[in-house]
Amino acid sequence: MAIDQMVYSYVVKEETFPDAAVIIQEGIKNDCVYVILEGNVKIKKRISRGQVTLANLKKGTVLGEMAFLDTAEGIRSVSAVAADGPVRVGLLDNQRLIHDYEAVPPRIKYLIKSLVKRLQAANEKLCDIVADTK
Amino acid sequence: MAMKKSNRKPPPIVNLKYRKGELIIKENDYGISIYKIITGKVQIFTHSGDKEIALALLCPGEIFGEMAFLSKDTEVRSASAKAEQDSELEVWHPDLLSQEYDNMPPIIKHITDEALNRLIRMNRLIAQMTSRKEEEKTSGKQQNSGRRHYRKEVDLPCTYRPVGSSSRRRLNGIVKNISLSGANVEIREKTAAKFSYDPGDEFHIDLTLPGDKNVHFTAKVMSSRNPRVSGMLSLGMVFTDMREGTQKDLGFFLMP
Numbered sequence: 562m563a564i565d566q567m568v569y570s571y572v573v574k575e576e577t578f579p580d581a582a583v584i585i586q587e588g589i590k591n592d593c594v595y596v597i598l599e600g601n602v603k604i605k606k607r608i609s610r611g612q613v614t615l616a617n618l619k620k621g622t623v624l625g626e627m628a629f630l631d632t633a634e635g636i637r638s639v640s641a642v643a644a645d646g647p648v649r650v651g652l653l654d655n656q657r658l659i660h661d662y663e664a665v666p667p668r669i670k671y672l673i674k675s676l677v678k679r680l681q682a683a684n685e686k687l688c689d690i691v692a693d694t695k
Numbered sequence: 696m697a698m699k700k701s702n703r704k705p706p707p708i709v710n711l712k713y714r715k716g717e718l719i720i721k722e723n724d725y726g727i728s729i730y731k732i733i734t735g736k737v738q739i740f741t742h743s744g745d746k747e748i749a750l751a752l753l754c755p756g757e758i759f760g761e762m763a764f765l766s767k768d769t770e771v772r773s774a775s776a777k778a779e780q781d782s783e784l785e786v787w788h789p790d791l792l793s794q795e796y797d798n799m800p801p802i803i804k805h806i807t808d809e810a811l812n813r814l815i816r817m818n819r820l821i822a823q824m825t826s827r828k829e830e831e832k833t834s835g836k837q838q839n840s841g842r843r844h845y846r847k848e849v850d851l852p853c854t855y856r857p858v859g860s861s862s863r864r865r866l867n868g869i870v871k872n873i874s875l876s877g878a879n880v881e882i883r884e885k886t887a888a889k890f891s892y893d894p895g896d897e898f899h900i901d902l903t904l905p906g907d908k909n910v911h912f913t914a915k916v917m918s919s920r921n922p923r924v925s926g927m928l929s930l931g932m933v934f935t936d937m938r939e940g941t942q943k944d945l946g947f948f949l950m951p
Contacts, residue, residue: 565805567801567802567805568802568805571802594806601859603891603893605893611893611894612893613893613894613895614891614893614894614895614896615817615895616813616816616817617859622809623805623806623809626806626807626809626810627810629806630806630807630810644891645857645860645861645890658802658803661800661802661803662800662803664798664799664800665799665800665803666792666795666798666799668791668792668795669792669795669796669799671758672729672758672761672764672765672792673765673803673807673810675757675758675759675761676761676762676765676807676810676811676814677810678757679751679814680810680813680814680817682751683750683751683814683817683818683821684817686750686751686821687817687820687821687824690821690824690825690828691824691894691895691917693828694824694828694917694918
């Protein structure tokens, strides 16, 4: 996947993570948003026994948008881990994003929040299914 | 989505009542309204074959139908919704929000779109895993009734590589038992260290069945544990993709 030029224009800093390094840590309060510039990233969530991989993300994908869009909480509900080698990510300009998000009309914000909530619930549901299968 | 800017007065918000069990949204139907629950409860579900698979139970104050609205490319419903109890809903015509949607900063649209696509994928995965689990339960029952033996103990060498890996290198493993829906594969922990074997990780697997039938399939890790033999890792896997020919060969091999 190519990197969207509009998204790239928000990158203020690039960071490289070695293989298996944690880019986003579940449970931590942080609402930074990243874009994957190079490499693969696994999205994982803790269950009582180990971790479940929820998604494999590739170059060009935005990371960390859930905690950002769920502005009331801003707590990471999943982890993002470098997979199959080192990963280079671009950190998006948080101040600019917050400024842009403030311009979103209230009813659309309501829809976005509902979407994020549903995504969090879907992640948990999948974890339950996997935990139940073990 | 066709959202014409016009000076027409936006359509009013209407309230609708649904009786328990009534269908509100049908998957794959064309539909653009957004619903807010005033009273009652709404079940979001999808279909796998002729089975219904529950995705979410929504309560008053919650919204549904927003996915088709927010999605840039499709106005088709990605899941169904029905009243779980007698429910009163507020129905918003998308024209109410179209101008607001157009005024959204492009970066926020882009980020929202990614969250939306991820939710669609997650729902698909939930549906797949739920129906597979039910299939396994059913085949387990059949096994208990002693009519047929679907899972066979074997000791067959296989080769595998992770789906999506750029390396074409193949690693060796041993299939310990196999059924029509999945297999148990043992690998050496030393070899295993190259890749991760978390639940959800997918692998291409090649295997020669007795009778020199070469079969190929992809399978997803459901569980991993250390068996009695030290230095080995035992993976419980379910098949995610298998060609019809393979299915036939495997079915033939598994016949009692």
